Amino acid sequence: MNYIYANGGPDTTRNSLMEKHNVNLKLIRQDDTSQMQNDLIACAKELHDGSSQCAAGANYVLIMGDGSGQFFAAVNPQLKKLDNGGGEYIGQVIGSTGYSRGEDKLMGPPEWKSDPQAAKGGLVSGVLRDGDWNIAMKWAADNQIKNNPDEKTYDPEALNWVNAPDYIKAAEIYNANTCEDRKVVHDGRLTGETKNVCVNGVVTWTPGDVNVAHGRGGLVSIVSSKQYRSQMPDVIIGIKKFNQDHRNEVQGMLAASFEAADQLKAFPEVLRRAAAISAKVYNEQNGDYWLKYYRGTREQDKAGNMVELGGSAVNNLNDNLLLFGLQPGTNNNFRSTYTVFGNIATQQYPDLFKDANKIPDVKEILDTSYVLGASSMLSQSGAEADVASFSSSGDTGTVVSKRDWSIEFDTGKASFTAVGERKMYEIKDDLAIAGALFVTLNGHTDNTGTRExxxxxxxxxxxxxxDWLQRKAPANFPDSRFRIHAYGDSKPLASNATAEGRARNRRVEIILSGKE
Structure with missing residues (x-):
C-alpha cells in the first residue's frame, strides 16, 4: 500500500512522494505470475536493444519473497540468453514494500486446526509452487504430514492438490464444490483403487479468502502469514542493468515508499486515503473494503464459522534493514525464506528445478545496496521496525505445530557435532520464518545413564x-520467546533396546504456538 500512496494513484500525481523524489511510475495490477515474468523479459529486451527506458513490459514486479526462488528459476534463464549468460539483464530483489501478515493462508475444516493430522487425505486447491502453497508446505512439514506432489493422484496419508491458475480461481474451485475421480497411491505407488474426492481446503490470499468466506464458507484459517510473519515480504524485483543505470531514480523510488510507510504507520487518515487509492489501482471494491482487510478482521462466514480474513503491513526503511539482516544482531530473514522454500520446491519437483532452471543462489538475486542508498535520501530514519513481542510468562497460545528434530550432540554432552551444527542452521531458518510464534524446546534422551x-x-x-540461536540472531530470538522443558528418557519414541531406537529417542521436540 505504501507504493500506491506514494504514487497518489495508478499514475504519479502532482505533489506525491514519488514526484518529490523525481520518480514517474505507472502502477498496474497483475495477478498472473507468468505474465509478470513475460513483462520483465519484454522490458529487458528493450534495454538490450539500446533503449534506456521500457515502452513494453514492466521495469519492476512485486511478488512475495518466499516464492521468488521459483520465480527466478523460470525468468532468469530467459534473461541470461540476452547476453549469452553474462547476467547483466537478470532480475534482482532490491527492497521490500511490506508484508502479508495474515491475508495469505491455508484454509481448511475446523478439525484441521485442532488436530493437524486430520488434514491427511485433504484435497486443497491453490497455485502450486507459489507463496500460499508454501504456507501449507511448511505447516505440513512442521506437523510431519506428507505431501503428494502429483496432482493427478490421491494419497490418503498426505496433502493432495488441485492446481489453480491464480489465487482467485483457487477460491472458486472450492466454492464450486469441485470433486474428481483420482487413482489412489500409497508412498507414490498406485494401489489399483480409484476414489472420488472433493476439495476441502484452499490456499489463497485476500480477496480470495473473503470470497471463500462469503461464497461457501465452512473453512477457517489453519495457519497464515500472521503466524509465519517473516515468510512473505513483498519484494521488488527489477532488471539488474536498469537498476545500475538508474541508481538515483531507483533509490528515490525506495525512499518515497519508505516515507509513505512511515506516514501510513503514524496517521489513520493517511491509511484511509491510501485504501481509497488502492481501490482505483486494483479496480475492485472501495476504500472501506481495502482498509478493513488491510488491517485484518474476524467475521462470520456463510456457514457460521468465525474466520480470520486479511492482514497486511507496510515496510519502511527500518523494516527493510531488519528483513535483510542489515542491522546488528538480526537474521537475514529474506535469505531464510528464499532458501527454505526454494529447497522445498526443489525437493517436491526435482525435474522442474534442475540444470539451467535450478533455483539460483540468493547472492545472485539480492542487491541491498539500493536500500542503503535510499537511506541517505531520508531526513530521518523513521519509525522503528515492526517486531513481534513475547511475554516471558503465561500462556503461549494455540499450538501450530510439533516437530521432532534429531540434532546430533557430542556423546553425553550438550555441544553439537559438525552434523548437529548444520542442522541448527536449518532450524534457525525455520524458526525465523515463524517469527510470531513462541518456541517450546522439549529435551529428550535415551535411557543410557541415570534418570537424574x-x-x-x-x-x-x-x-x-x-543459546546457539541467540548467538546467531539475538534480535530474532529473545529470551521471552522460549520455553524449555526436560523429559529425559521418560517419553521414548522407540525401543531403547537397539542403537537405532536410542538414536531416535535422543532429540529435541520443537513446538510452535501463538495467540490468535
Missing part, C-alpha cells in the same frame, strides 16, 4: 539450542 543425569542432559541440550 538424563533429565539434566535433556535440559542442557534444549538450552544449547536456544
Amino acid at each position: 543425569g538424563n533429565m539434566d542432559l535433556a535440559e542442557r541440550r534444549a538450552q544449547a539450542v536456544r
Whole structure:
C-alpha cells in the first residue's frame, strides 16, 4: 500500500512522494505470475536493444519473497540468453514494500486446526509452487504430514492438490464444490483403487479468502502469514542493468515508499486515503473494503464459522534493514525464506528445478545496496521496525505445530557435532520464518545413564539450542520467546533396546504456538 500512496494513484500525481523524489511510475495490477515474468523479459529486451527506458513490459514486479526462488528459476534463464549468460539483464530483489501478515493462508475444516493430522487425505486447491502453497508446505512439514506432489493422484496419508491458475480461481474451485475421480497411491505407488474426492481446503490470499468466506464458507484459517510473519515480504524485483543505470531514480523510488510507510504507520487518515487509492489501482471494491482487510478482521462466514480474513503491513526503511539482516544482531530473514522454500520446491519437483532452471543462489538475486542508498535520501530514519513481542510468562497460545528434530550432540554432552551444527542452521531458518510464534524446546534422551543425569542432559541440550540461536540472531530470538522443558528418557519414541531406537529417542521436540 505504501507504493500506491506514494504514487497518489495508478499514475504519479502532482505533489506525491514519488514526484518529490523525481520518480514517474505507472502502477498496474497483475495477478498472473507468468505474465509478470513475460513483462520483465519484454522490458529487458528493450534495454538490450539500446533503449534506456521500457515502452513494453514492466521495469519492476512485486511478488512475495518466499516464492521468488521459483520465480527466478523460470525468468532468469530467459534473461541470461540476452547476453549469452553474462547476467547483466537478470532480475534482482532490491527492497521490500511490506508484508502479508495474515491475508495469505491455508484454509481448511475446523478439525484441521485442532488436530493437524486430520488434514491427511485433504484435497486443497491453490497455485502450486507459489507463496500460499508454501504456507501449507511448511505447516505440513512442521506437523510431519506428507505431501503428494502429483496432482493427478490421491494419497490418503498426505496433502493432495488441485492446481489453480491464480489465487482467485483457487477460491472458486472450492466454492464450486469441485470433486474428481483420482487413482489412489500409497508412498507414490498406485494401489489399483480409484476414489472420488472433493476439495476441502484452499490456499489463497485476500480477496480470495473473503470470497471463500462469503461464497461457501465452512473453512477457517489453519495457519497464515500472521503466524509465519517473516515468510512473505513483498519484494521488488527489477532488471539488474536498469537498476545500475538508474541508481538515483531507483533509490528515490525506495525512499518515497519508505516515507509513505512511515506516514501510513503514524496517521489513520493517511491509511484511509491510501485504501481509497488502492481501490482505483486494483479496480475492485472501495476504500472501506481495502482498509478493513488491510488491517485484518474476524467475521462470520456463510456457514457460521468465525474466520480470520486479511492482514497486511507496510515496510519502511527500518523494516527493510531488519528483513535483510542489515542491522546488528538480526537474521537475514529474506535469505531464510528464499532458501527454505526454494529447497522445498526443489525437493517436491526435482525435474522442474534442475540444470539451467535450478533455483539460483540468493547472492545472485539480492542487491541491498539500493536500500542503503535510499537511506541517505531520508531526513530521518523513521519509525522503528515492526517486531513481534513475547511475554516471558503465561500462556503461549494455540499450538501450530510439533516437530521432532534429531540434532546430533557430542556423546553425553550438550555441544553439537559438525552434523548437529548444520542442522541448527536449518532450524534457525525455520524458526525465523515463524517469527510470531513462541518456541517450546522439549529435551529428550535415551535411557543410557541415570534418570537424574538424563533429565539434566535433556535440559542442557534444549538450552544449547536456544543459546546457539541467540548467538546467531539475538534480535530474532529473545529470551521471552522460549520455553524449555526436560523429559529425559521418560517419553521414548522407540525401543531403547537397539542403537537405532536410542538414536531416535535422543532429540529435541520443537513446538510452535501463538495467540490468535
